[in-house]
Amino acid sequence: MKKTITVWAAIFGLIAVILGAFGAHSLKKIVSPDMLSAWQTGIQYQFYHTFALLFLSALSDIKTQYLKLSFYGFVLGILLFSGSLYVLALKDFLGAPWLKYLGPITPIGGLFFMVGWIGILLGALKTDK
Numbered sequence: 194m195k196k197t198i199t200v201w202a203a204i205f206g207l208i209a210v211i212l213g214a215f216g217a218h219s220l221k222k223i224v225s226p227d228m229l230s231a232w233q234t235g236i237q238y239q240f241y242h243t244f245a246l247l248f249l250s251a252l253s254d255i256k257t258q259y260l261k262l263s264f265y266g267f268v269l270g271i272l273l274f275s276g277s278l279y280v281l282a283l284k285d286f287l288g289a290p291w292l293k294y295l296g297p298i299t300p301i302g303g304l305f306f307m308v309g310w311i312g313i314l315l316g317a318l319k320t321d322k
Contacts, residue, residue: 194257195250198264202246205271209239212279220282228282235278242267242306249313259316266309274302 213236221229249255249263277298284292 194260198246198250201268202243202250205239205243209236209243212236223286224282231278232282235275239271239275242271245309254320255316256319259312263309263312266305266312270302270306270309273298273305277302
C-alpha cells in the first residue's frame with residue numbers, strides 16, 4: 194500500500210506542477226481573473242493533498258483500513274475537487290458553458306478530503322502505540 198500511495202502522490206505532484214505552470218504562463222491570457230483564481234485554488238488543494246498522501250505513505254503505525262480510507266479520500270478529493278475546478282475554469286475557453294453544471298462536484302470533492310483526514314484521525318486514535 195505504501196508504494197501505491199507514494200506513486201499516486203508523485204503523479205499528482207507532477208500534474209500539479211505542470212498545471213500550475215500552465216496556469217501561470219498561459220492560462221492567464223485566455224480566462225477571466227475569477228476563473229484563474231479557481232484554477233489556482235485547484236492547484237493549491239491538489240498540492241496540499243499530495244503532501245498529505247506523502248505523509249500518509251510514511252505512517253507505518255496506522256491500521257490498513259484507515260490508511261485505505263485516507264488514501265481513497267485524498268485521491269477522490271483531488272480528482273473531484275481540483276479536477277472540477279480545472280474544468281470549470283476552462284469552460285468558457287472550451288466553448289462549453291454547460292460544464293457549469295459540474296459545480297456541485299467541487300464540494301463533494303471537499304467531502305472526500307474530509308474523509309481522508311478523518312481516516313488519519315481514526316487511525317491515530319485506534320493505534321496502540
